[in-house]
Amino acid sequence: MTTSITKTTSLRRNRPGTKLEDAYQFEHIPLEQFDSAFALQEYLQSLIRKDKENLDLLVELPPGQxxxxxxxxxxxxxxxxxxxxxxxLETECNRETCPEMKADEWMYLCAAHQTSMNCCAIDYIVHTLDGATTLLNSHRYFPSRISIPDTSLKHYQPISRRLYRIFAHAWFHHREIFESFENENMLYGRFLKLSDRYGLVAKNLLIIPNNYNNEDTDNNNVNDASLKIQEKT
Structure with missing residues (x-):
């Protein structure tokens, strides 16, 4: 049995020269058969490739984890x-088209600086992703991918709130791109399911309508006079 598992896991790598359309064509296997230091990451990615639309399965905690x-x-x-x-987004979101990071009646100030400041939307988005990635890869806060220190759990909600704003800006200001991306990847749906399951983003901060596919909201009709400003939280 051990030999069989080792043989299976050893093949879960793309060979040099693999074409993009042929990449990651691995058979989905149980978590316990992943022989890797990053087993949980690889298992999650395998689940996504297998059935990205099964959101409940994707966020369900694997047994024993x-x-x-x-x-x-x-x-x-x-x-x-x-x-x-x-x-x-970079094909149409720039300093001229989106000089501020807005979504509906909200304007967000960028927390990536020593003092929070107003960045154009695309800069805010890049800063947010860079900051979240750096934090999640920080050995100071996340020294192990097997066990998370209790003191580091406080970062989950702020990271999630800021990631949500990327979806929100895309929905309100770049609707066609948002819907095309979501139809292909189901990423926003997965984010919502994850947030709901683990309480990552407060309900009152979820400003994209639940039935957004049927909404007629003008994605450029944002009332500047009534903007609510959020800074670092």
Missing amino acids: DEETWQYEHLRQLCLELNYLVVQ
């Missing part, structure tokens, strides 16, 4: 995949 570590791997994966959304 630590809840905080599972959330950690999800947040890391969200940051990875949000970079693909940023690439698409």
Whole structure:
């Protein structure tokens, strides 16, 4: 049995020269068969490739795993995949089209600086992803991917709130890109399911309508006079 498992896991690598369309074509296997220091990450990525639309399964805690570590791997994966959304946003989101980071009646100040300041939307988004990725990879706060220190759990909610703002800006100001990306990746749906399961973002901060596909809201109709400003939280 051990030999069989070792043979299976040893093949879970893309060979040099593999075409993009042929990459990651691995058979999904149980978590306990992953022979890797990053087993939980690889298992999550395998689940996503297998059935990205099964959101309940994707956020369900695997048997015998630590809840905080599972959330950690999800947040890391969200940051990875949000970079693909940023690439698409850059085709129309810039200093001229979106000089401020807005979503609905909210304007967000960037916390990536010594003093929070107003950044254009695309800079805010890049700063947010860079900051979240740096924090999640910090050995000071997350020295192990097997066990998360209790003192580091406080970072989950702020990271999640800021990641949510990326989705919110895309929905209110770049609707076509948002919907095209979501139809292909189901990333926002996964984020919402994760947040709901583990209480990562307060309900009153979720400003994208639940039935957004049927909304007729003008994605550029933001009332500057009634903007609510959020800074570092």
